[in-house]
Amino acid sequence: MAANTRQPIDIDSAASQCQKVLGYIEKYRADAKEIDRERAVEAAAVLVRLLEQPADAIYKLFLSPTILMAVKTASDLGIFSRLCDGDAFVTCKELATPKGADVQLIERIMRALVCSGFAAERGPGQYMPTRRSKAMTARTVIGLMDSLFVDFLPIIHKTPEFLRETDYRNPEDPTHGPLQYTHKTTSTTWDWLSKRPAALDRFNSFMEGNRAGRSHWAEWFPVQERLLDGAVVNKSPLLVDIAGGRGHDLIKFKQRFPGPHGDLVLEELPAVIDDISNLDEDLRRVKHDFFQPQPIKGARVYYMKHVMHDWSDGNCRIILGHVVDAMERGYSKLLIEEHILPDQHAKELETLRDLIVMVWCPGNERTRQRWTELLESVGLEIQNFWLPDGFGTGIVEAVLKDDRRA
Template sequence: MAGLNFGVDCGLWTLMAQNSDKPQKVGELAAELGVDHALLSMLECSTPGSLCGQSINTLQARLMRHLSAMGYLIEIGVDEYRLTNYTRAMSIPVIGNGYLAMLSCTSSGPMRFHEFCRKRGWVNPTDAKDTAMMYAYGTTMDTFAWQQSLGYGTHFNDHMRGYALGFLPWMDDNFYPVKERLIDGADTDPDAPFLVDIGGNVGHDLELFLGFFPIVPGRLILQDLPVVIGQIRDLNPAVLRMEYDFNTKQPVKGARAYYMHNILHDWPDDVCEKILAKIKAAMKPGYSRLLIHEHVIPETGAYWEATALDMVMLTLLSAHERTHAAWYNLIETRAGFNINKIWSGGKGSQCLIECELPINGVV
């Protein structure tokens, strides 16, 4: 992990990808990246061309030699390598920056999870204010605040974009029939709220939605915390940006749809129940729908990406990916919604859970 993260942060994978498939020498890469200068400062060596400079190239060579031995690089000759598809992919920000966001400032949580559990009597963690990550780093900040405090907020934004890679978008007709379920029957007033993306980060899901439906009845609204909204650099002007904390009263009333992607899996049931209550109070009976975009883990034959994400939730947030039964318990029994249908985008894909307010109070 040290070598892979090093390659992301210093730009090694990006440079090698730009250089295409030709064999690339460690010394030339180090010189072009300016790695020598940065490491010379750290090592307090100020003599250009000295043995200290040679040791720096050796450091990069050591990292690349190990990554080659592990299969992440292809060794061509002495200190000469080519990328594999794996390290080439790490030149893409939504992949490479995800390593920094999810490992650089949180990885001690999983590594010390056993200690955290031992000290708490080996019980399943369900307290959002007491997590293995908080224990490992001695902080009261949750994962998201902790990442921001260490300067990895924008890296996390890239990581969130990565969830769409390789899977059918939820707004594709082969996944969820947007026209039939949302557009038909929607308020045609151009100022009416059509789709509200709650906790939508920097707007990647709404950008994707606009690619499928560039014209919709009403407004597209992106909601997230001020620090996240402030990190938006490029977003379609058709999307209204709104600073909002989903633990507070929902300001947008009567939208056609309220959408949450990978929000509820970050929190235990008691917190989710409060989040859902805020949305429920804003919804219009018989009109508004709640769309929850997350994994629905089957009782048997679970897909590895879903179970891996469950381990992230377990060790960083004291939360979990939910099974079919767990979703019904949370959404219907605890939060008081009706689940109309759970739509799937195929094997390994996250699902879209469509919910409505109960009719006459009957769930």
């Protein structure tokens, strides 16, 4: 197929782009700034696109689900754990033995893993781990893989059909989106999850590891200056983590700021709270649906991580309205940890996440302008956008409008 559609390569542009890649790498070598590493990755991707034949790229794109299949199968076979167990190479026969798998099947799976960077070859039929194969042994990464492969992928497959049948309207109804179309239900995503313990467990593990190696927000946000200074101990809770999953963010916040600054409260749906087997006794658990009135009044901080992107603007106004009603003027703050998209030149990962929340919730990621419009519509004023690397995930800090003292 590709041989009949070859196009000339712009060698000069490719050479120029190669110099950009090397320049960012040298900057990252000198300063170890994350933004330079990200820019090097982006520039390298552009270089590949300049060198690759379009027909080859398209062919590989639509064959790429087979890589997902190979990685998932390898995980189920325990291949990544076996690769990382010890310093010696591992043979196909050794990888096949624990599950009694066919050696020829293992050979085929391993070829796919090597091509995609999830294993390395030492010699014919001899394999060593890579950084990617080591990452695939982490519980949260396995949860991410299982959730996306088992629960998200069938929905992604049906989304073009859903959009065609809905005249290509932007999905906004939480009871009628791609997930509901795929599974023939009118339940919201979260009700659908709550009735499926295995899917809920996969999703919670996915969320627990969703920072993808990024630092906790309390490590770069000026917590002392913006939150602790001015907080009154025992007046009300210091921080309410709304829809905080299993409490992983609260735990890390407490580790970072262990002093007696006030109560830390985890709010979640009953099914999630009941699913938590181990949580610090000092962290209060409150069963709460954020579409209902906020039960904790006058907290210093109301914090939400990756909540707003799950919902349309109309639903977000309901959620935020309950928080606004609970906030104390001159004291309370709202912190929203989310992706903050640029108006143009959005990066690949944040763009893919936008499409993922569209098919799953349905929701969307927002630009600075859209964040400003949304929060102002419910009586909030943004004090700052905090972006540790200048892009991607950050904190939107807001107070009640005309609230100058917070």
